[in-house]
Structure formats: C-alpha cells, structure tokens
Amino acid sequence: MKNYYAIIMAGGIGSRFWPMSTSKHPKQFLDILGSGQTLIQQTYHRMLNFCLNENIYVVTSSEYEDLVAKQLPQLPKQNILSEPARKNTAPCVAYASYKIHQLNPQAITIVAPSDHLIKKEDTFSKAVKSCFQKAEKENCLITLGIKPTRPDTGYGYIQFKDSDTSEKDNRMFKVKTFTEKPDHEMAKFFIESGDFLWNSGIFIWSTKSIIAAIEKHDAELANVFKEGIDVYNTAEERAFVSKAYITCKNISIDYSVMEKATNVYVRSSIIGWSDLGTWGSLYTHIGKDKKNNAIVGKNVINYDSKNCIVHVPKDKLVVIQGLEDYIVVESDNTLMICKKQDEQQIRNFVNDVKVLKGDKFV
C-alpha cells in the first residue's frame, strides 16, 4: 500500500449548484446530499480504503486551503497542494505527479475529483485496486468508465475496443476514442451501440507512466513542471509553483494527454457514480417522497407539490404548496426558485447576480 497515492482535485467552483455552491464555498465543501459529510470528506474517506493517510494529496485553489484543512483535519498540512490560479486538470495532474514521483518513483496514483458521488464504495474499491495492480505492472493510463444510463450531452464518452483476452480483469478495455459532450443524436447513437462508457474523470496510473505521457503528448506543459524537479518537497516548492501556474496553459488532462495517448484503458465500473453536476443529477440520487419530491431539510412541509427538489438549511421552516417540477434552494440567505427544465440557466443567474449585486452572493 505504501506505493499507492491519491490526488484529490478540489479546485472547482461548481457554479451550476448555486446558490448552495458559491465561489467562496464550492460544492465539494458542502453536504449536498444531507449525509452528514461534505463531498470532499466522502472522497477522502473513500481513498483511505486503499491509500495511507500520508499518501493522500488534495490539490486546490489557494483560497480553499483553509477549508480543506478544516474539513480534513487528519490530512497532513503539507499534503494540501495550493494552485495559485485555476488552470483546469492537466496542470494539476502534472504538478502533483512530478511532486509525488520525486518522493517515490514507484508511486501509483488515483486522480479523482472531490465533488462526485460514488454510492457503491466496495465495488469502487475493488475496481481501483484492480487498476492499481495493472498500473503497477505496465506503462498504461486507466480511466474509470461508467455504463451510461441516458444520452446525457453533458458528459464525455469513451469508446472501447472488444475485451482483450489477455486481460485478467474482464471489465478492462483498451480505449478507442474519447468524445467530449456529444450532441443528443450522437449521444443516443453511442448508447445504442453499446461500446461507449461515460468518462468519470477518475484516473489511475503510475507517476512514471503519466509523466512519460505528458512529456510525449504535451511537451510544453511537461517543461513547465519538470523544471521544478529539484524544488518539489522543499521550502522553494511554493514559490516555484506560483510562477509555473502563471506560465502554464489552461487545459484538461483529457485534451492534453488522454485523447492522444495509445496506452489508455478503461475499467468499466458499476459504482453508483454521479458527477453531481446539476440539481437535476442530484435529484436522481437522493430519496424521494410519495409525490417524487427530493427534499433535503428538516422542516419542509409540502402541500400538493410534485417532482420538486427542495434543499434548505435544517433550521429553516419551509412551506411549499402547488409547485411542480421546481428547484427550491436556500443557502446563506439566498433563495433560488427555478424550473427543473431550465436549470441550465443557473449559470446565467450567477453571472447576472455578480453584475447586479457584486461578488457577495456568488
């Protein structure tokens, strides 16, 4: 286990979950599900199933360092890696991978978002362990793939090749193509063809393999973070990273590496996954009452409302009557009421609020 590492990515702002999720207190730091744990706490505890505490790293925006430290008090402080700017996932992966590789050249890492839902923890652990074993033995990049249940146009899709009979794990497939956010027609076609999975954004690889892949497929990015080899895990690391993040481009690991690499595998997993990207996706994952309302809040009284999502603070009394297919969210003295079918507008609300009322509420 000492070679197994986790890199938890916790720099996002989750604006589609506004007003619960704000740039000051994003989704990963919230108990969106009303479970008693925030999403990052759930993610951290999930990683402890196959990683030692000291091998878990959280990469986050500098402004969330304190939040991470507060929510994960057991995590060693030096394992919180601070990003001075939001540059998407590739710089985050590059930075953490070079740093961990410098500590332990045998390192195998799982890279995972901090704000996803995984309901089947045991199946997830088994899947990750089998990926770790493969990543230990060969130069490969593995992603967890999710069996799609609907032609969602918000996800990335992975086309896989027929199972290689040499694979011990019969749910491990070679990847043929990545397709980011297809249109509805194409998404439907993907689902019907049966050889596509959703890209969960959870990756497993050795630091050796990912570093080699970055150096091969995105030399520009590699050069930025390679330069720090002598300062990672020293007092100069922070200053170096500050400069590196100014220089480096904004790019996802999918575009930077995964779509180009040829040694990519996908592990098909039934882990009760959701990226909890929107209120609608939350709706499908929490308990409903008899009238199909998903209600988080201890003091919500409903009369004749159907198919609603209500997410309000515990101490708040809320009486709703005659609402159908609405999202009602109250957080931090901000209330949002929006039709479920129009939830894509929430991003506009956030922008408008910013313009009209300033940063205070977003």
Next chain:
Amino acid sequence: MKNYYAIIMAGGIGSRFWPMSTSKHPKQFLDILGSGQTLIQQTYHRMLNFCLNENIYVVTSSEYEDLVAKQLPQLPKQNILSEPARKNTAPCVAYASYKIHQLNPQAITIVAPSDHLIKKEDTFSKAVKSCFQKAEKENCLITLGIKPTRPDTGYGYIQFKDSDTSEKDNRMFKVKTFTEKPDHEMAKFFIESGDFLWNSGIFIWSTKSIIAAIEKHDAELANVFKEGIDVYNTAEERAFVSKAYITCKNISIDYSVMEKATNVYVRSSIIGWSDLGTWGSLYTHIGKDKKNNAIVGKNVINYDSKNCIVHVPKDKLVVIQGLEDYIVVESDNTLMICKKQDEQQIRNFVNDVKVLKGDKFV
C-alpha cells in the same frame, strides 16, 4: 378637537398573512407595504389628523403592549389599553368607551382597526370629520362604507336606504341591513343592486351613543364593563379589566350592537381602502412590474415569472424563474411558496405548523 378621540384596535393576529404575520408579531406591527411605516404607525398618524395625541387610545393584547409602545413612542403609555384575552371587538369597544366616557362625557370617538390600508388620507379625514360632526349632534352610530368593486365573499355588506334629504352630507345614508360574508351569488346580487356598501369596520359615534346602544342591545356585555365606572382611569383599572375579560363573552360589535340598532348610518367613502386581509388583497394595492409581479424586497431578480407576489427581507437575495401566479414570502427564517388561488389554505398551514413544529414559527 379636544372632544375627539380615537380607539385603535390592535389585538388581531392576521394569520392569513403568515409567515410575515405571526402571533408574536402580527400584521399591524409590520411594514407589509414596504412603505417605511408599519400599519399601526400609519393608522396612528392618520388619527393625528383629527385627534390630539393624548386622545388616541390603542387597545391590544397584553402580549403586544411592548410592541405598541415601541412602535408608537409618542403615544402616552397610559393610552395603551391591554386586553388580557382575545374577545373580538365588542368587549374592546365597551371597555374603551366606558373608560373614555368616564374621562370626558362629551367624547366623540372613531373606532378603527390598526391593520387596514387607506390610500386617500385626505378624503378619509374629511369623511371622518363630517361623521364626527353628525355624531356630536345626534344619538347615532356611524360606520364608514366602501363602494364595493367586486363580489368579495370575505366582507360584510351594508344595505342603505335612499339618501335622506334632511342630511347635509349627501353621502350619509341610513342603514337598512347588515349582511356578514354572503355567498358569491348573493354578493353579486348586492353589487348589481347598487345599494350595498362594504363594511370597513371603522365606526364613529359619541361614547354616550355607543354606551346607550350597548346597554340597550347587549345588556350582558354592558353590565360587565359598566361595573368598572368607578375604577376606570385609576390604579385599579387593570385588575378590574382582567376579571371583566374572563367574564365577558367573545362577540363582535356588529353582532352585539350594529345589526340590532336602528340609529345606524353609513358614510359612503372613496378612501382607497383595503382590509389587507390576504396576500391577494395586498397584491392589488402595491406597484407591479411589467410582468405584473408585485415585489417587496430590494434584491429580487426575476426571470420569466408573472403575476406573482414576492415579499422578502431587504437584505435577502432571491432569484425566481418561471413562476406564475404564486405567492413567495420569506419572513423570520420561514419561507412560504403558495399558489395565489390557494391562499385560503394559509390558515391551514399555520395550524399544521403549530401542530408539527410547535409555537415557534406561528
């Protein structure tokens, strides 16, 4: 002016305006209209147009004494009359009338609810002054009547006789009948006939006339409060009233006296009146935006909502999208969303909340 007195009735709990109006802080103590003044403050200032400050009395529940004192700091403390129990309007009128009559047997009083809206203050003042003059000269009971604009089934209706040519004020009519809350058909008939007015619940009479009327038409009630003649305006008044309110029945002045008396007049008045009995009645009295939303709140952002009433605290950010014909009210950390057409259910909400959550929220 020294003989003119006002009795402001401020003991109601306004449960149809929940959650803004609660039994701890009822409607009359709220700035329902967002005007900068609470309804009782508006009522008090209205009375100052024809009464001296020391001649204004407020009758309220003992639990609201402090609220009255706080909201009307100019009002002499001894002019706040405390009712130890809610017994409707007749005991309130009897108590205040005997007490004021004991101070000044020439007293002419206006009796008015504390939680009504009157938009045309000047016309109101003129109407009241003409009633005062009539009440000064003869033994009569006058009520202000409002020209009805719709067949509302929530109001009392007053049928009047053709104008008496001996009346100087050609809007003063002898009353024929009182009808409390007719059904819709009857209300329509009343409106069409043209000889009915709404009963505003605002009365003008001399203490001499009303005391004579109570003694004649409701001897039981009269006997309770007559007994106190020697203690009104003394240190023993409070103890006497406590006992009197235990003894006396719960009855409105309309049932107790007005419907039986024969010396009743109605002054037809166009004073922009509303009893603000419901959110719906408020809707008709506050400004609307282009989409017919009546919004009280400084930080409400609306997308595609129509015909709604939104009433929220100033500091609260509220984003509503796609709502049509709803009432959205937030007050004291309680949120209510209800279809406008179902607002009669609000009383049930209040009862249910009381049962489910206790007195805290109602």
